[in-house]
Amino acid sequence: MKDGIIVKPAPFAGRPGWGMRLFSGLAASRRLSASGVLGVAFVVIVGAGTLFAPLFTPFDPLALGADTLQAPGWAHPFGTDDLGRDVLARVLYGGRVSLSVGLFSAVLSVVLGMTIGMVAGFFGGALDEALMRITEAFQILPKLLVAVVVVSLIGSGLTNEILVIGLLSWPATARVIRGRVQVIRHEEFIAAAEMSGASWVRVLARHVTPNVLSFLLVSAALQVASAIMAESFLSFLGLGDPAHPSWGLLLQQGQLFLQQAWWLTTFPGIALAMTILGLNLMGDGVAGGRAGAARR
Amino acid sequence: MLPVIVKLLLRRALLAVPLVLAVVTITFFFIRLAPGDPAAIMAGDAPTPEFLAQIRSEYGFDRPVWAQFLTFLGKAVTGDFGTSLYTKQPVFSVILERFPATVLMTGTAMIVASLIGILVGVASAKRAGSRLDTLISAASLVGYSVPGFWVGQLLILLFAVSLNWLPVGGMEAARASYRGWRHIQDVAWHMVLPVATLSVFLLTMIARFTRAAMIDALDQDYVLVAEAKGASRARILWHHAFRNASVTTITVIGLEFGAVLAGAVVVEIVFSWPGLGRLFYDAIYRRDFPLLTGAFMFSSFIVIAVNMASDVACTLLDPRIRR
Numbered sequence: 001m002k003d004g005i006i007v008k009p010a011p012f013a014g015r016p017g018w019g020m021r022l023f024s025g026l027a028a029s030r031r032l033s034a035s036g037v038l039g040v041a042f043v044v045i046v047g048a049g050t051l052f053a054p055l056f057t058p059f060d061p062l063a064l065g066a067d068t069l070q071a072p073g074w075a076h077p078f079g080t081d082d083l084g085r086d087v088l089a090r091v092l093y094g095g096r097v098s099l100s101v102g103l104f105s106a107v108l109s110v111v112l113g114m115t116i117g118m119v120a121g122f123f124g125g126a127l128d129e130a131l132m133r134i135t136e137a138f139q140i141l142p143k144l145l146v147a148v149v150v151v152s153l154i155g156s157g158l159t160n161e162i163l164v165i166g167l168l169s170w171p172a173t174a175r176v177i178r179g180r181v182q183v184i185r186h187e188e189f190i191a192a193a194e195m196s197g198a199s200w201v202r203v204l205a206r207h208v209t210p211n212v213l214s215f216l217l218v219s220a221a222l223q224v225a226s227a228i229m230a231e232s233f234l235s236f237l238g239l240g241d242p243a244h245p246s247w248g249l250l251l252q253q254g255q256l257f258l259q260q261a262w263w264l265t266t267f268p269g270i271a272l273a274m275t276i277l278g279l280n281l282m283g284d285g286v287a288g289g290r291a292g293a294a295r296r
Numbered sequence: 297m298l299p300v301i302v303k304l305l306l307r308r309a310l311l312a313v314p315l316v317l318a319v320v321t322i323t324f325f326f327i328r329l330a331p332g333d334p335a336a337i338m339a340g341d342a343p344t345p346e347f348l349a350q351i352r353s354e355y356g357f358d359r360p361v362w363a364q365f366l367t368f369l370g371k372a373v374t375g376d377f378g379t380s381l382y383t384k385q386p387v388f389s390v391i392l393e394r395f396p397a398t399v400l401m402t403g404t405a406m407i408v409a410s411l412i413g414i415l416v417g418v419a420s421a422k423r424a425g426s427r428l429d430t431l432i433s434a435a436s437l438v439g440y441s442v443p444g445f446w447v448g449q450l451l452i453l454l455f456a457v458s459l460n461w462l463p464v465g466g467m468e469a470a471r472a473s474y475r476g477w478r479h480i481q482d483v484a485w486h487m488v489l490p491v492a493t494l495s496v497f498l499l500t501m502i503a504r505f506t507r508a509a510m511i512d513a514l515d516q517d518y519v520l521v522a523e524a525k526g527a528s529r530a531r532i533l534w535h536h537a538f539r540n541a542s543v544t545t546i547t548v549i550g551l552e553f554g555a556v557l558a559g560a561v562v563v564e565i566v567f568s569w570p571g572l573g574r575l576f577y578d579a580i581y582r583r584d585f586p587l588l589t590g591a592f593m594f595s596s597f598i599v600i601a602v603n604m605a606s607d608v609a610c611t612l613l614d615p616r617i618r619r
Contacts, residue, residue: 148576
């Protein structure tokens, strides 16, 4: 095992960088499956489409046009809406809104969930008990309905959406990380670090965190998916930001013309479903089908 | 047996109290936190000075915050959610009027999802690793990745608009007033698409978790013993293995009920179903905050009750959970 592939980082060996540990972790036990690769492909397609939107459509998603409710054709591949706006442009630029809300609220919830899960799993006892009761309470509360009420009261807008979704979504991550930390807690290298006088902050940051990193990645992918779903739910109920139309908002507008213009709901929905499915496939692919457990 | 159940119910009730408190506190906190005067928020966009004064004295917004909270809490837990700004009726009676339609649709969807979900989950656990199992796993991943309201829109496009087989929305035919058996048939006909839409999510969750729990259960010693004693396959599967796996299934149903109710809100909007979901939508659209917060607290209380019920059911099913 001198210079072969590091299967499990030895406690006292020279510490490989985080990237190396992550890679070896993935390669050793959680190889990306075929479905995981499909998931990555979905996310890359949607991501590239939204990121490089101007390359795919010359239209402005908010610019009104004379051709209203046009079926898909050469000029407008995804058709136009009731105000003559190009649906392809609205789907591509709308993805920027949906994906940003998803990413930022996932970062918030993963950081929060990681902190709570690590503290609960590491210290155990009464603190763990208290934190887990709070986590359970958060899981029972109907998250989406809480979000609806809070956003209606404090006002819609992307920042509020991100904050509300992020602050309501951490329990899933907290539970996964807590379970993992409870296992690591009793490993020798933790005891060694503690005996050599490392503070608990240092132990958590330098010795525990690298070992839960792959779990965090899975959790993050699933959190982005669920945050995008939550955002579309809020927007569909009219709580989105009309100045920054997301996929959910497009689907809400499409609902009004469901019987006249199928393209208004079909295309934004495909983009939304592809993204969420892609992220869930990625999470599942890395976790080896443990997404069910990680999801909750 | 009775004392055990009584003790159990009491213990669950003790868990429910902090949750109810949390729901009311969240609502109160955000009404206070919302920009502007809480009385103005409760009174709507263009209140008369008299109405504002009435709300202020009703909720005591001139008194200290803790006194306001106690008043709010007292009213909320007794079902006094205030007066709808739009219809001017008590919020609680508006909710009760809409609630049966939601119970009918959500209840039917939960029964459908549980029956099919359990069958699918057990079938794929029985043949774990087979082609059928892989196919079911893939389908269930797609099932919970696709937003429910979009599934509903697609079903409308296909079955109502293109094929014209089923109604686009509503709960009963608008131009006919059927009675008795014909009326039941008519409502059932209108329920097909919304129930199918709402079932998808719960069905896939139940199938996934039941499968995992069944694979665990089938690996236990008691299954081996049952086989050795010559029990039939069906008896091993349902009597020995599923009885144990069902604890997981019931827990999933309880935990996902909040998501199902939220799903019902959007599915009702897609299908113009006259239940609580439409109420939420109208309340958001009209900025009718007493109605919105009332509908929220009411739904949350139901979710908490269902969770407690599923906990109790699990404990009764599996004596090992009882301490």
